[in-house]
Amino acid sequence: MDEVLIKAEHVSKKFCRSLKRSLWYGAQDVTRSLLPWTRQVDAEISADPDADYPFPALRTDEFWALKDISFEVRRGECLGLIGHNGAGKSTLLKILNRLIRPDTGRITIRGRVGALIELSAGFNPILSGRENIYNRATLFGFSKSEIDRKFDAIVDFAEIEDFLDMPVQNYSSGMQVKLGFAVSAQMEPDILIVDEVLAVGDVGFRFKCLNAMADLMNRSAVIFVSHSMPQVFRVATQVTVLNRGRVIISSTDVGKGVDHYLSEFNISSNIVAGSGQATLGSFHMESQNATANKGEMLRVAHGGAVTFHVGFQVDPGIPRIRIQIVVWNMEMLPVMDIMDADRRGYAVDVPNSGGVKVSARVDHIFLNGGKYILSAIAIAEDQSRIYCRDDRVGNLFVEATAASWAHTLVPAVWNLDN
């Protein structure tokens, strides 16, 4: 199926930094929109020679929240939209959902649009779950008979049978989100807009959501916004990386796009923390056939060995320190702590010069494929304080392709027992 359901051409949107001005521009825009003989784009076209599309000029305090965005999505495809906070993702979704209008360009949309964006919109806290199901479903354009038909499926999906007639304000926040998702999941959209709403509810419900989404996605053209790279990998067929409203990279090679996003991410996370009584001196690491210095990325095959060489410069008066290396995933969750045989940091005496150099060899890196961030940490011998935590020592890229969300992939020796 190759019908193009979403086609965006040169879409731009400007926002205003100052509230007072924003309201005043709003009043101007409203007035202008109500005068049938005006056209917005024709007015004040900028003379920017780099622009190959007529962009209106920015007014004082305005900036491009989105500039010159173009893409196409066909049925069955999924565009993963990634970028840091404030990159313009939500703005783009709002335009696609026809909540706000772009300032330039056009988007052609074929078919019914469903949005899994705001899961609690349209709820009235005083009313019961039953009443709210009807209200929310009507808001999304369901007819009464459609709701009657789908009511049981919604209640079943949301797992709220026992609380149907209780006011929604007494629901836990998790239950409210479940209810919201359950109603939205009943849509039969041709175009599905999904914002990062999936990390909700308990584990069982999350899987249920993901499966329901997968069903919806197969039938529609999807725009998917997420900060979770495993999710993007799993569902996206193409990615667009946004930064400050501009497209940085747009590719059908999802891995390439994600890599690009992650390398951007790195720059912004240079952190050195701790008491400052120790500072990172040298850092170096090697795998079987590659080496990397401080700040570089080391590629390693899954299961391969890596040796880390770490040097710290320690203040006088500290006789002994412990050193460890922590491995973080891209969501900044620690996934591996490299320690000594006693599951503590490796303890060493500090020589008079204050310079400490150690190395640690890990025989098998069993981390799942992907990019990881390394921190080198120096702590007091009794572990009471952190002298230095340097988060910019380098990155590890583990080469593995497996359909698994787990942090580690362990190749075991399997045997038939009967």
Add this chain to the structure above:
Amino acid sequence: MVQSNPVPDDADRPRSTTELPEVVITPHAGLEGFTEAMRSMTRDFAQSRALAWRLFRRDISAMYRQSLLGYLWLFLPPLATVSVWIFLNQQQLVTIDTGDVPYPLFVMTGTVLWTAFNSALMAMQEIMGQARSMLSKVNFPHEALIMTAFAKALLNGLPPILLLIPVMIFYGVSIGPETLLFAFGFLTVVILGSALGLAFVPIGALYDDVGRAIQLGLRFAFFVTPVIYAMPQAPGLTRTLLTLNPLTAPLVSSRAWLIGSAEALPSATLLVFVVSLLVLALSTLAFKVAMPHLIERISA
């Protein structure tokens, strides 16, 4: 893991592109914005009506759920106003000449009509505040909000009329064909209030000043409308002011048609009806056209 499949079988049927409705999202584009708004209003009419009914029921049932007196609150405010003026008149603190019509009946009818006007205006004014979060999160036919507000205005306006019935019986007012005209006058009052309220919604969504000015204006308007007093026969500043007030004609006429208080002004009322209806329709259109700009500013 057991998974409930929420999508019915017929959704598997592939739909061809030609069947699918196509929507083009562009920057606001002059006249096109209006034609587009009209097209979508026609297309979405069934949905917006269903939604309006749903929102209406939601608001009504939620309105009095946290209340002991409940629907009694529909009757209390007009009763309070009426009592005050009857008291003032009986104690001769304020002397008001209403001709042959008993003052309580006169002031009650006036108050009923004023309440209808007032609540229609306020219902429209409250649209943006009440639906703010919904508007900035979900795309739905916005005209449903106007229908809901209009229905709420009617609902708030009707119960006080029920209060009138025993009073009319008490004073022996006969019901004739002119009573039907009262319904028309009443509707005109509600439409006028809605039109006035809605016209200022787009700009009021941006600036709070509008809402405050309207509150202030209403207090003033109460006294330059013949609600608690009769239209003076002698020419003068009062009469000129009252004649310029668009609410005067439908209010005076409705009261005349119901209780035979004074001369009705049928042609002026008809004019107000037509113009208000026109303003209401145009304001609805403007509301729809301006909405994306408003959402952009209120949710920013």
